[in-house]
């Protein structure tokens with residue numbers, strides 16, 4: 001006998017841009033992509049074509065715009081929690097609201113050394129993300145950085161790995177290291193929206209700390225491997241953000257291969273003479289971890 005064992009629905013890819021105009025003339029632009037999916041007593045809409053319990057996805061989209069107008073959209077953890085809570089308060093048969101938000105960077109232009117009050121540029125493809133699950137039992141929040149592309153031209157090693165009949169990779173004590181950082185930190189469950197509001201300052205701080213920790217560790221460490229470097233990043237984020245329960249990293253190893261050019265007039269382009277590298281689009285290593293508290 002078939003049984004509906006899981007169901008959620010809502011609106012995805014809702015693009016919203018909010019301009020905050022401060023009294024001193026300085027504007028802030030927040031551009032985001034929102035996904036809002038509801039769960040609850042909605043089985044009949046799937047199983048017997050009864051749309052009675054369905055809050056139309058079009059209405060969910062409208063609600064996102066109205067709430068973006070009525071409420072602060074920053075930090076996104078608070079906006080997502082408040083938006084999610086609205087659906088539980090308004091519709092008793094809805095028991096879970098899943099709200100995901102991605103924020104795109106709009107940074108004030110620097111003109112003649114001064115931040116321009118209302119002109120912005122995209123200073124990176126990395127996104128601030130939140131994944132929030134609001135229930136009547138509590139609010140689970142995961143915050144993240146995604147697509148932060150980084151490269152270092154030295155200060156990375158990889159040696160001591162398994163050598164057997166499948167191995168061709170030489171050991172190296174100096175290589176290019178590049179990755180696109182996806183880092184996430186899961187907060188301990190908060191009991192309700194009041195607790196999210198109470199702790200609101202921790203979200204921006206953790207995001208800034210995680211971004212700094214990622215870049216500083218990447219830049220300053222002589223990395224023995226992607227595995228060890230990401231573990232050190234996780235340890236530091238757990239320490240910097242005491243209300244987090246776990247930190248995860250997902251790092252593709254974007255390989256840049258040395259290229260032997262000795263066939264042309266004996267040019268030296270390997271080892272300490274390497275200057276011209278071949279960036280590889282794939283295959284790439286993919287290295288993941290989660291570090292949690294004991």
Ligand SMILES: O=c1[nH]c(=O)c2[nH]c(=O)[nH]c2[nH]1
Pocket residue numbers: 158169224225226227253285
């Ligand atoms: O930092 C690395 N970790 C690996 O597991 C690995 N494997 C590989 O081929 N190169 C690398 N680099």
